[in-house]
Amino acid sequence: MSEFDRFQREQAPSWEDICRALYRKNRNKIRIKKEEVAVRNLQRVLQAALTLSRSKGFHAMTLRDLSRATGLSTGALYSCFASKRDLHRILWEQGVLFTVRYLRDRLRNTASPVERLREAIRCHIYLSEMFSSWFCFLYMDARNLSRMEKGKAIRNEMATERIFHAILMDGMRSGEFVIQDGCLTAAAIKALLQDWYLKRWKYRRLKVTPDTYAEYVAQLVLASINGMSR
């Protein structure tokens, strides 16, 4: 059993947990009152919406598409969300803070910067592997956001990056890393992590597993951290 399999079975959050949390947070906007019904429907609706968004984009997805994919009528859909725009907001808000929180949580017990860097890369790849359609949505459908929401989006992009930046700075202070430009290195790590879920088809074709890719990214970054000062 690979590391990723273990993560998937034992540590990863489940769709049901996520939808339950999401329901409790948005009770006022969701017309369904029985929690069990709401959670069951939300799960179907959100998963279908993300799948459709991946293949044609959120804006191009119609509520008729969503109705067909979930088996619910368009009328029933509107008991899960107030408008299509509101569905976008729900998917957005829930996804946005998730990664940062999860990473922070998992890094609490790591000792050295090297170990912390490896663990952060691994966790990000595992998370994005399990929720790849959600990660793609957050990346590709950040347009259609209002001005205020766009500010949030940028702050979020930077929040993940700051986690990596902080690890790099720790490593510099302790003398383990030699880095020319921490901001560029953090940006490069982020770009490599995003490629994993945005070009999933490519890595599948190359038969690269999440663990292999995580190790590759870690080695690439570590080599540059030690090698670029020469």
Place this chain on the structure above:
Amino acid sequence: MSEFDRFQREQAPSWEDICRALYRKNRNKIRIKKEEVAVRNLQRVLQAALTLSRSKGFHAMTLRDLSRATGLSTGALYSCFASKRDLHRILWEQGVLFTVRYLRDRLRNTASPVERLREAIRCHIYLSEMFSSWFCFLYMDARNLSRMEKGKAIRNEMATERIFHAILMDGMRSGEFVIQDGCLTAAAIKALLQDWYLKRWKYRRLKVTPDTYAEYVAQLVLASINGMSR
């Protein structure tokens, strides 16, 4: 004057040249018969379409938006293209082969693999800097493609990547590079190059120039190519 400035003034293709080539290729689908008028309008239309696509996505852009941005009526727009879908196809087809051809052309006179790698990275960044809205369109709006077109899209993505892959293999044969997995390294280079135009706002905020970024990517890759075997 920076290297990029020189490229921009002396070597880069101009919008007018591109639109003229595009007009001659699509004469049968474009109703305007005077070449000068057609080229002038195409330039306005394509640039506006790409700008709007970047901010809200091609699908979300309406012909009313495009009409407002170009100062042409919706009726006049239809003398430049047969349908909105056709406009998408034109932008797509012209953009797709462009990068590969240009890179191949520029690499013909480079001597060593190291030099060739540096030059390929630099050229890609320069091109994407000058035509960033076009590169973003090719990346973000590859959905809404028909099945056959999607096959082309994948083949194109791989074509650019193969250029980098070939350089890496050359370097291995000549003993200059030590690489574990050429495919993964080529994919990583591509991901880093794409980040430049997809997250342009970030690098602008960090005050990173095209030349700085090109040098950073080259050094990162070269460090890993020499360092990962340890």
Place this chain on the structure above:
DNA sequence: GTCTATAGTGCGATAGAC
């Protein structure tokens, strides 16, 4: 070639029966 006006289509959203 470019305009204005409009036909035809498919969308998001809602009303009311069950």
Place this chain on the structure above:
DNA sequence: GTCTATCGCACTATAGAC
């Protein structure tokens, strides 16, 4: 809660005057 039926609207595309 979920369904069917339908409203009003914004869109793409075209027709016909200039």
